[in-house]
Amino acid sequence: MAVERLLPTDEGAELVALVREVARAELVPRAAADEAAGRYPRDVFAMLGGLGLLGMPYPEELGGLGQPYEVYLQALEEVAAAWMSVGVGVSVHVMSCHPLATWGTPAQQERLLPDLVGGDRLGAYALSEPQAGSDIAGLTSRAKRSDEGYALHGTKAWVTHGSQADVYTVFARVGESPPAGLTCFLVPGDAPGLGFGAPERKMGLSSSVTAGLHLDGVAVGDDRRIGAEGQGMRIALSALDSGRLGIAACATGLAQAALDLAVGYAQERRQFGRAVAEFQGMQFLLADMAAAVDSARATYLLAARKRDAGMAFTRDAAVAKLVATDAAMRVTTDAVQVLGGYGYTTDFPAERFMREAKVTQIFEGTNQIQRLVIGRQLLGSLGGSSRAAR
Known part of the structure; x- marks a missing residue:
C-alpha cells in the first residue's frame, strides 16, 4: 500500500x-x-x-x-x-x-x-578492517608519502560494491600517530596494486556484492586526498552519521514491504469460514507491526530534519539506526509468522525479508555500537565516543 x-x-x-x-x-x-x-x-x-x-x-x-x-x-x-x-x-x-x-x-x-x-560511476566506502571492526582508532592501513603523493598499504573488509565500484573512499593513516593521522583518499577502481577478495557468501542481500579490499602500494596523488592529513576521523564520522540515516530508511522500507505482504495475505487467507484478518489476535499483531514501522519512519525523519536544519544529529542518527533496524527484524519475523508455513518457503518473499533484515542490525555500526554512541552523547563523554563508530 x-x-x-x-x-x-x-x-x-x-x-x-x-x-x-x-x-x-x-x-x-x-x-x-x-x-x-x-x-x-x-x-x-x-x-x-x-x-x-x-x-x-x-x-x-x-x-x-x-x-x-x-x-x-x-x-x-x-x-x-x-x-x-x-x-x-x-x-x-x-x-x-x-x-x-x-x-x-x-x-x-x-x-x-x-x-x-549522475550514476556513470559507482562509489564504495572502505573504512572497516578485519581486526579493527568498530574501533576506528585501531585501523592499520597506511598511507606512506611518495614522490608524487602517497602509497597505500593495508586491507579493508566488508566493502559494499567491493570489486564493482569505480571509486573507493579509503581511510588510511599517515605517520605513526593513531588516530590523528587518519586521512581520506579517493582511489580509482582500476588503480594498480588494488585487489579484492572473493565476494562474501551472505545469508541475505545476495545481489549486493560485499568483498575485502587489498592495498598493495596503491599510488594516490595529492589531488585525490580529501581534506587535510589527519582529518580522516572527522570525515569518516560525519559520513557515518549520514550513512546511518540511509540504513534506517532502508530498514524502514523493508519493514513496510513485510507489513504490506502480511496485511495482504491476512485479508486473502481464509480459515474457519472467514479471512484470518478478522481475528482479533491477527489484528493486534498487524497493529504492532504497523506501529513499529511508523515509529521507525518517525525517528529517521526527525534526524533528517535536524540535519537539514544544520543542527547536531549524531545521537538522532544512532537512535534512528537502532530503532529502525530493530523494527525491521521484528516486523519481518512477524510477517513470516503471519504467513505460517508459506512464510517459511521461498514461494513468498517473507523469508527473504527476514534474512535481509538481520544485517541491518550489524552494518554501519552494530546496534550495540549505536547504544554506546547514544549513551556517551547523553552523558557528555564525547571524547571517547569517536573511537567506536563502526
Missing part, C-alpha cells in the same frame, strides 16, 4: 512519487529472481542515477538535485521496499560521495563528483 507521506515541498513529493513508481515497475518484478541467482544489478544504479536519486541530497551546482535529506531518505525508503539490495547499494554510494561533496576542494568536486552523482 502507498505510504501517506508529509514532504516539505511539492517538488519533493513529486520526486518521491516518481521514485516509487519506477521502483514498483522496474525493481519489484526482478528482485526475487536476481536475489536467488545472486545477480549484481549494476544497470539499476545507472538508471537511478539518471533519475537523480544518487545525487538527490547534493547541491545542484555539484550535479545533484539539491533536495533536503528528508526527501532523499523517503525516496530511498521506496527503493528499499522494492529491492533491499539496491536500497543498501544506493545508501552506500551516496555515503561514499559525502567526503568529496563536503570536504573536497572545488576543483576535486568539479572533476570527480558529476559522474558519481
Whole structure:
C-alpha cells in the first residue's frame, strides 16, 4: 500500500512519487529472481542515477538535485521496499560521495563528483578492517608519502560494491600517530596494486556484492586526498552519521514491504469460514507491526530534519539506526509468522525479508555500537565516543 507521506515541498513529493513508481515497475518484478541467482544489478544504479536519486541530497551546482535529506531518505525508503539490495547499494554510494561533496576542494568536486552523482560511476566506502571492526582508532592501513603523493598499504573488509565500484573512499593513516593521522583518499577502481577478495557468501542481500579490499602500494596523488592529513576521523564520522540515516530508511522500507505482504495475505487467507484478518489476535499483531514501522519512519525523519536544519544529529542518527533496524527484524519475523508455513518457503518473499533484515542490525555500526554512541552523547563523554563508530 502507498505510504501517506508529509514532504516539505511539492517538488519533493513529486520526486518521491516518481521514485516509487519506477521502483514498483522496474525493481519489484526482478528482485526475487536476481536475489536467488545472486545477480549484481549494476544497470539499476545507472538508471537511478539518471533519475537523480544518487545525487538527490547534493547541491545542484555539484550535479545533484539539491533536495533536503528528508526527501532523499523517503525516496530511498521506496527503493528499499522494492529491492533491499539496491536500497543498501544506493545508501552506500551516496555515503561514499559525502567526503568529496563536503570536504573536497572545488576543483576535486568539479572533476570527480558529476559522474558519481549522475550514476556513470559507482562509489564504495572502505573504512572497516578485519581486526579493527568498530574501533576506528585501531585501523592499520597506511598511507606512506611518495614522490608524487602517497602509497597505500593495508586491507579493508566488508566493502559494499567491493570489486564493482569505480571509486573507493579509503581511510588510511599517515605517520605513526593513531588516530590523528587518519586521512581520506579517493582511489580509482582500476588503480594498480588494488585487489579484492572473493565476494562474501551472505545469508541475505545476495545481489549486493560485499568483498575485502587489498592495498598493495596503491599510488594516490595529492589531488585525490580529501581534506587535510589527519582529518580522516572527522570525515569518516560525519559520513557515518549520514550513512546511518540511509540504513534506517532502508530498514524502514523493508519493514513496510513485510507489513504490506502480511496485511495482504491476512485479508486473502481464509480459515474457519472467514479471512484470518478478522481475528482479533491477527489484528493486534498487524497493529504492532504497523506501529513499529511508523515509529521507525518517525525517528529517521526527525534526524533528517535536524540535519537539514544544520543542527547536531549524531545521537538522532544512532537512535534512528537502532530503532529502525530493530523494527525491521521484528516486523519481518512477524510477517513470516503471519504467513505460517508459506512464510517459511521461498514461494513468498517473507523469508527473504527476514534474512535481509538481520544485517541491518550489524552494518554501519552494530546496534550495540549505536547504544554506546547514544549513551556517551547523553552523558557528555564525547571524547571517547569517536573511537567506536563502526
